[in-house]
Amino acid sequence: MFRSWRIGRIFGVPTELHWSFLLVPAAILGYSYEAGFGLRWSQVQWWSGITLLLFLFVLVHELGHALTARSRGVKAEKIILFPLGGGALIPEEPQRIRDEVLIYFAGPLANILLALLALPLLLLQPGGAYLIQFYLNPFGNLIVVPSPLEQILGITLAVNAVLALGNLLPAYPLDGGRILRAVLKRPIGERAATVITTLLGIVIGGGLVALSVSLGDPVLGLSSLFIISFSALELNRGWQRRRLARTVMKEVLRSPLSDRIYATDRVARARAVFAKTDAKVLPVYSNWNELSGFVEREVLLREAHRDQRVQPFYEAEFIAARPTDSLLLLTERIVEANVYGAAIYEGGTVVGFVFTEDVIQHLDRSPRRFYKRFTSPT
């Protein structure tokens, strides 16, 4: 149930609806229910119409991102639509900063264009200037009774103005925050740019929470909490990378054991070697004493029989690195290649091993969160 449904390709971009859309009918009925009167059908129609319009505005925003990405040669994997927003999944960071700025600006720009389309049409209506004041300042004391067409135009103007300005706030993960990060990358470096924009996300998000409380607006409140949590996650990921960048490889390096596991060994003997160490993964050697790969303790315990050979249970792929390599870059290579770890060579001989397990332990992270942070596109 907790998934997204493909609704088709729009301009060639796969588009999905998030499962939380199932909550929309319930929300519409809830908003249309009035104590003492029961369900008001005019209200059901009203809120359904608003939902449909909002859905279209968000879709146009995300298409702005996705189509601009594609036009700059950057892959846009898909668009996911939520009841109150959406996201264009762009797995790889654009190479050029100019492209990154254009891609993130294109979403709000699409909303600005929609608002600019509605503005003259609304102005052409009788009493158009009053209508514009009414829709752009919902807290004013104007009283107007708009026609259905004027309502659609007015909502198009107001909602798109809010979507454009709101998304351009310089707070990660909003478009404005991403644009600011892209612009700051070159002068102050990617890490500092991330720290600044995520801190702005937490501060601005906090301000928006306070605003939502004073306005009594649960939708704004929820969106602000999303901004804060996304920023906090990204900030934390930044600290994790910083710690790895500053860690000397020696701190997580495991020296080779004198007792070696050979591919031709029986599983029982390999288990005995594991029993003497706390390692979860150990190297496997060929009969010519060359490193062949890595084997996991759990695999030998659960999947192998004691009389079998180690041969079918070890993974032959690993990464070769030098003791002077950066632990951050090495960890990224290990995660990218999806292997147990790296063999560290110095002058042609193996001086030790770096295993993901040990890096995780060093960072004090649970493996699930670790992999998510290191692999999720941001």
Ligand SMILES: [Zn+2]
């Ligand atoms: Zn956007």
